[in-house]
Amino acid sequence: MDPLLFPIQELHAHLNGSISAATMKKLMAQKPDLRIQNEMITIDKGKKRNLEECFQMFRIIHQITSRPEDILMVTKDVIREFATDGVKYLELRSTPREEESTGMTKRMYVEAVLEGIKQCKEEGWDIDVRFLVSVDRSRGTAAAKETVKLAEDFLLSTDGVVVGLDLSGNPQAGHGRDFLEPLLEAKKAGLKLALHLSEIPKREDETRLLLGLSPDRIGHGTFLHASESAARDLVELVRQNRTPLELCLTSNLKGETVPSRAQHHFGFWYPLGHPVVLCTDDKGVFATELSQEYQLVAETFRLSDEQVWALCLDAINHIFASSHTKTKLREQWRMLKPTLLE
Numbered sequence: 001m002d003p004l005l006f007p008i009q010e011l012h013a014h015l016n017g018s019i020s021a022a023t024m025k026k027l028m029a030q031k032p033d034l035r036i037q038n039e040m041i042t043i044d045k046g047k048k049r050n051l052e053e054c055f056q057m058f059r060i061i062h063q064i065t066s067r068p069e070d071i072l073m074v075t076k077d078v079i080r081e082f083a084t085d086g087v088k089y090l091e092l093r094s095t096p097r098e099e100e101s102t103g104m105t106k107r108m109y110v111e112a113v114l115e116g117i118k119q120c121k122e123e124g125w126d127i128d129v130r131f132l133v134s135v136d137r138s139r140g141t142a143a144a145k146e147t148v149k150l151a152e153d154f155l156l157s158t159d160g161v162v163v164g165l166d167l168s169g170n171p172q173a174g175h176g177r178d179f180l181e182p183l184l185e186a187k188k189a190g191l192k193l194a195l196h197l198s199e200i201p202k203r204e205d206e207t208r209l210l211l212g213l214s215p216d217r218i219g220h221g222t223f224l225h226a227s228e229s230a231a232r233d234l235v236e237l238v239r240q241n242r243t244p245l246e247l248c249l250t251s252n253l254k255g256e257t258v259p260s261r262a263q264h265h266f267g268f269w270y271p272l273g274h275p276v277v278l279c280t281d282d283k284g285v286f287a288t289e290l291s292q293e294y295q296l297v298a299e300t301f302r303l304s305d306e307q308v309w310a311l312c313l314d315a316i317n318h319i320f321a322s323s324h325t326k327t328k329l330r331e332q333w334r335m336l337k338p339t340l341l342e
């Protein structure tokens with residue numbers, strides 16, 4: 001049985017990092033003046049860039065997606081592509097952006113994403129899509145507060161489509177302490193928290209502060225287990241709380257935070273029985289797909305089909321949608337299992 005054929009869930013996908021080459025072509029045809037070449041926005045097979053260079057790529061991509069109609073198009077294309085890859089439940093995340101040049105406001109941005117989700121549903125795509133509003137740490141506290149307010153509004157008005165808040169952005173920029181207040185506010189309002197932390201080394205103090213918020217999931221956590229011995233409490237804390245880790249193998253390799261597949265921290269957490277969810281991060285920038293991530297992990301860590309199946313099934317426990325949705329998904333998976341594992 002090919003793990004590719006399993007139904008899967010994507011829980012860590014940044015919208016602008018997930019744009020495929022095909023969609024980029026459409027967008028670039030509309031904006032020829034930008035003169036952007038492919039290698040400026042995607043990292044092909046066998047190539048690598050450091051994390052700093054990856055963040056430069058996002059800045060370029062943002063120039064291409066500067067209007068609400070661009071956001072609508074990329075949202076729809078990204079959802080269809082995940083659905084085609086076998087994803088049945090998707091949590092997209094994105095940073096609401098205002099663009100002076102086009103008059104797009106942060107609210108218009110979120111509305112465009114939500115419209116894309118709605119249209120895909122109306123078109124009958126077999127995928128349940130939810131949205132996490134992202135706070136970009138490089139944009140500072142005031143912007144974070146504004147974004148949290150917006151997320152709270154949409155949490156109340158979207159009937160379960162907006163489910164959480166993500167803290168992401170260049171980990172070199174700013175400090176987690178600057179976001180504690182807005183993150184706490186978001187949590188109190190009922191937004192689930194997915195926090196990028198320990199994505200780069202020597203961030204123990206910041207990680208300790210962010211873990212103090214009891215996040216619902218951790219993005220990457222690449223260097224948690226590699227902390228100095230004085231900071232081993234961080235691993236213990238994460239283990240005690242059983243906080244799920246969103247792991248993105250290709251992203252970490254191409255972004256050069258992990259030196260080889262075999263050294264990926266999946267190999268630390270999975271044998272402990274700690275909850276982990278495989279994700280793509282930025283399937284456009286890192287030229288990958290979720291089914292491919294499952295295959296890579298299965299190959300690298302020699303997982304059996306049964307183990308891959310269990311990994312897919314367990315991811316349902318960590319989604320941010322309601323327990324009703326979890327029950328529905330589990331039922332869907334149960335129905336598929338007997339035929340798929342034969």
Ligand code: 6MZ
Nearest residue numbers: 014015016017058094095134136168169170
């Ligand atoms: C941290 C990341 C990221 O929000 O414009 N982003 N943040 N670490 C990563 N690892 C590689 N990959 C993407 O999508 C692009 C934005 O997502 C965040 C960054 O803030 C980036 O600008 P949106 O849809």
